[in-house]
Amino acid sequence: MNNETDRDWADKLAQGDPSAWDKVYQKVVVAELKSPKIRQMLLKYSLSEHDLVGMLFEEMVGRQKISLYRGEGSLAMWLRKYIRGFVFSSDPRKHGELSIEGIASLNEDSNQTSFDIPIDDNRVFRNEVWAITHRCFRELWAEDPERAYILLLKTRFFLTSEEVKEFLDVSTSANVDQIFSRSVKFMRAAWPEKGA
Amino acid sequence: MKTPADKNVKFTFVSILRNDSRLSWRAVLSFPQGATAETSLSFDVQNLDGNRVESGILEIFGLKLPVEKGQAVLNYSQFILGKHETPISLIRPNLPKVPGELTFQ
Numbered sequence: 001m002n003n004e005t006d007r008d009w010a011d012k013l014a015q016g017d018p019s020a021w022d023k024v025y026q027k028v029v030v031a032e033l034k035s036p037k038i039r040q041m042l043l044k045y046s047l048s049e050h051d052l053v054g055m056l057f058e059e060m061v062g063r064q065k066i067s068l069y070r071g072e073g074s075l076a077m078w079l080r081k082y083i084r085g086f087v088f089s090s091d092p093r094k095h096g097e098l099s100i101e102g103i104a105s106l107n108e109d110s111n112q113t114s115f116d117i118p119i120d121d122n123r124v125f126r127n128e129v130w131a132i133t134h135r136c137f138r139e140l141w142a143e144d145p146e147r148a149y150i151l152l153l154k155t156r157f158f159l160t161s162e163e164v165k166e167f168l169d170v171s172t173s174a175n176v177d178q179i180f181s182r183s184v185k186f187m188r189a190a191w192p193e194k195g196a
Numbered sequence: 197m198k199t200p201a202d203k204n205v206k207f208t209f210v211s212i213l214r215n216d217s218r219l220s221w222r223a224v225l226s227f228p229q230g231a232t233a234e235t236s237l238s239f240d241v242q243n244l245d246g247n248r249v250e251s252g253i254l255e256i257f258g259l260k261l262p263v264e265k266g267q268a269v270l271n272y273s274q275f276i277l278g279k280h281e282t283p284i285s286l287i288r289p290n291l292p293k294v295p296g297e298l299t300f301q
Contacts, residue, residue: 134299139277141298146279148298149207156300157205167205167227169276 006075013195016057016174024067025053028079030165041087050155055086062181123162136190150176151183197276199231209256209284211296219294220244221286223254223268231272234270239268241286252288 012020017172029049033039042048059082069078141148149168153159154176161173161180170176199205205227211220223241231237239256241249241263248266255261257278261268263286284296 137300138297142282144280145282145298149279152207152298152300153205155202159203160203161198163200163203166198167200168279 003010006069007071009068009075010066013060014064014175016061016176018173021053021057021161021177024056024079027076028056028083029053031076032080032083038087045060048155050158051081051184054088054180056082057177058181058185061177062185087114116184133187136187139190140186143186146170147179147183147186150179151187154180157170197272199227199229199272200238201228201230204229208299209296210291210299211286211294217244219291220297221249221288221294223256223286223296225275227272232233233271233273233276235268235272237272239263239270242264250285254285254286255293256283256284258283 009020009023013024029052032052033049051067056079060079065082069075137148137151140151146168150164152171153164153167154161159167161176163182164170164176165173168176170179201257207225207227209223209225211222221241221243223239225237225239227237228235237243239250239254239261241254249263250265252263253260254268256261257270257275258281259274259278261270282297284298285293286296287293
């Protein structure tokens with residue numbers, strides 16, 4: 001991997017190679033999260049680093065944007081611009097980006113049949129986000145439970161694609177990435193509808 | 197099929213919102229670390245008040261699992277076989293059958 005050129009890396013990303021995507025996590029997402037402003041916005045918009053990897057996967061593999069990389073400048077810096085774009089346009093009330101991992105921990109001690117009465121604007125917003133997320137997740141579950149399990153395993157329990165493949169007996173880790181990407185896309189699409 | 201050797205995973209299923217809180221339930225499916233096909237998995241089944249469900253039938257993954265003293269058991273391979281099944285419900289004595297769903301808690 002040390003002698004790998006950016007072109008090699010881009011080709012592997014296009015093929016959904018798990019090790020190439022692990023490298024994205026380390027060299028692109030983790031690197032970008034060193035910015036306090038980015039971290040603050042992630043928290044504000046209830047996004048996780050795993051959401052960002054899923055969004056990047058959808059953009060690069062799902063929409064084949066990786067083919068636009070021409071080798072001008074480093075691939076890591078090129079991908080970081082996408083990450084910044086995702087974060088800056090992630091207001092959940094407008095665009096539907098969300099993290100079930102970030103939201104669920106706020107409600108660990110309750111369940112969805114009863115809410116504490118919110119006492120400040122932040123909690124009102126958080127509870128609203130949680131309720132909307134629950135409705136979106138319910139639809140994902142009804143569509144295909146396996147997708148919902150994969151979303152949970154990756155965003156809530158931080159399993160790698162290889163671990164999810166073993167856990168759910170999916171044929172390949174590339175399939176896991178594709179299903180995960182579709183799940184994130186589904187949740188994003190459902191969000192504005194449920195939040196309206 | 198195998199669960200990670202160093203991560204704990206739990207899936208939480210809850211009753212679909214009902215006006216009558218007596219009907220609410222939650223069932224937490226725990227996966228032991230390093231579980232394989234024949235490993236037994238257990239559901240921890242509770243009423244809304246947090247007390248265990250003493251007896252009943254948990255219908256899930258296409259199976260009818262007896263609930264005894266708050267526990268229902270199945271094999272990991274049975275979970276995998278039923279991973280595409282959505283119908284879930286809990287039947288308790290003297291109460292109607294109450295459907296549920298997976299949640300992200």
